[in-house]
Amino acid sequence: MKIVVIGCTHAGTAATIQMAKRYPDAEITVYERNDNISFLSCGIALHVGGVVQNAEELFYAHPDTLAELGVNTRMRHDVLAVDTVYKTVTVRNLETEEVLVDSYDKLVVTTGSWPIVPQMPGMDLDRVLLCKNYAHAQTIIEKAATAKRITVVGAGYIGVELVEAFHQLGKSVTLIDNTPRVMFKYLDKAFTDIVEADMKERGVRLALGQTVTALEGLEGKVARVVTTEGAYDSDLVILCIGFRPNTDLLKGQVMMLPNGAIVVDEFMRTSCPDVYAAGDSCAIRYNPTGKAAYIPLATNAVRMGTLVAMNIMEPRVKYMGTQGTSGIRMFDLNIASTGMTEQAAVDAGLKIRTTTVSDNYRPEFMPTYERALVKLVYEADGGRLLGAQVLSKADLTQSANTLSVCIQNRMTVEELGFVDFFFQPHYNKPWNLLNQAGLQAAAELEAEKAGTIAGA
Template sequence: MKIAVIGCTHAGTAAVSNMAKLYPDAEITVYEKNDNVSFLSCGIALYVGGVVEDAQGLFYSSPGELEKMGAAMKMRHAVTAIDSKAKTLTAQNLETGEEVVDTYDKLIMTTGSWPIIPPIEGINLENIVLSKNYQHANTIIDKAKESKKITVVGAGYIGIELVEAFESYGKEVTLIDSEDRVLSKYLDAEYTEVVETEFENRGVTLALGETVKQFKGENGKVTKVVTTHGEYESDLVVLCIGFKPNTELLKGQVEMLDNGAIIVNEYMQSSNEDIFAAGDSCAIRYNPTGKHAYIPLATNAVRMGTLAARNLVKKTIKYMGTQGTSGIKIYDQNIASTGMTETAASLADMNVKSITILENDRPEFMPTYEPVTLKVVYEEETRRIVGAQVMSKADLTQSINTLSVCIQNSMTIDELGFVDFFFQPHYNKPWNFLNQAGLQAIHS
């Protein structure tokens, strides 16, 4: 059996390492256009901020390790065409320019995603950079050393973490986003207000509800970012606008969402039974809605890559869907979310209610305790939990993993009130704050 894997970051690495063990007689060939595998891009801000000093720690595998497992690693090879009917692919060696044609029995698309680059006037000026891979991380660090005024475009997780890193290094930072709130995909307003206030108190300029129209420059280098509301002096701009799936190679050959994400079934199989997809290249079932959605997260990618390997020959383990569970630490605040925000649920025409708990994490007789804010979103008719958010200076983010399991198993807000959680004064109160959310919802 000949297996071709295109792309080798999280999903690809997981797929290859599993297939090497599951199918020792298979001929596994990996095509990767970069010279590295398995880079944790979610650690870029930690690297930029100096929390992670050695970027090599952000790699958890290497081409050499995968070769030892038996995979043929075609590094610095860009696949330029796929013929799914003939089961062939064409790739170019980026070092020599040589073109190679290969055949496959099974194909795994783990091509990932690439930052969205809008066609804005002046976008090709020097010092306008992306934040996705190892090279980007090093470029940002090098250019930030010489920069005083840094603008981050995009207030998602990566953008927010970079703003914190730059501010901590004493830079003048501007954050621009067309949405009127930071982290609007992950958190409702009562949470994002706290983050915004934290930034403003530290001198960060928030240009929210503004869209970039133009980049101005001198001598080929960016000097100003022009938005729908004003101009911001900048000698470095980092674009963190979002991601789109790298799936052009299969356009018209497998079913996709409008954004190009490959639609896969619960076995990671595309509409072509011999083509599997995993990670940021595909769309999977989003449990809060039951529909396919594009949710590019490293956690999703490694699960999907593992399942693609295990289901390649025989359907064995179904994917359980995702809640899009994620977390972030901004200064002293530990924040996590799962499923839908109240805002997102309303936009999806879901009839939802929410319960918000303002509580201390431990009994007040303990020497120290911290406030915690928990919000749980649930359907009004069925009372099924569809989302949750938590924030505290105490690290209570694991509670969101618990609620992720609740959503995955279609639990109701009423059931949450009576789940068996332990009590110990060092850690919590007799009624866990998750229980309290369920109990309050029953009475609301």
């Protein structure tokens, strides 16, 4: 059995390591255009801010790791074309420029994603940077050392984490986004209001609801960011607008979403026989809606890559889908979300209700305690959980993992109200915050139903 893997970050690394262990007789070849694998881009801001001093610690595997498992590891090799009919890949050795053609019995496509790069004046100026890989991280640190005014474009997780890192380095920071709120995709307004107030209090300049139209320079270096609402002087600009799947190699050969994300079934198989895909190059089943969605997260990638290895010889283990669960620490705030926000549910045309609980996370007789905010999003008819958000200065982010399981198992808010959670004054109250939120939501649903019946 001859297996070719294209791309080796999270999904590719997971798939390759597991296949090498499971199928020692298989001939496995990995083609990776970079000289490294498994870089945790989510740690770039930690490296920029000095929390992680050594960027090498952000790699959890090395090409030698694969080679020791018997994998033909071809670093600095760029796959130019894939022929799924004749089962071949055309590859260029980036060191020698030699072009070769290799064959496969099974193909694993884990080509990942790449930052969205806007087409606008000034993109070729010096000190306009992307934020994705190891090389980007090193360049950001190098350029930031001499920059006083830094603008981050994109207020998603990567953008706001960079804002925090630059602020801690004493830089003057501006954050621009075309949405009206920071972390718009992950949190509703009650949560982002808290985050934005904290950022403003610390001196971060927020330019929200604005679209960047041009970058202006001086002597070849970026000097100003121009938006639909104004202009911002900048010595360094980091673009964190979002990501697109790297799937041109299979265009026209497998089913894809309109954005190019490869559609896979529950066993990670594409629509083309013997071609598997995983990670940021793929669409994935989003459990709140049951539909395919593009959710590029490292957690999804390693799960999908592992499933490729388990299913590549025969379909054995089904993927359970995702809730897009994520968490972030922003200055003193610990934040996590899972499933749909209220805004996302409304945009999807769903009939929903929401419940928000604000309470101290543990008893007031304890020496210290912090306020916590929990929000549930659920179906108006029946109360099935669709999403949740958690915020506190106390680290309650693991609650989002619990709520993720609830959404995956299609639980209702009433069932959440009676889930068995322990009580210990160091950690919570007799009625856990999640119990409280579930019970309050169930009561609101019941009251609404009673009102409807009475009105009838």
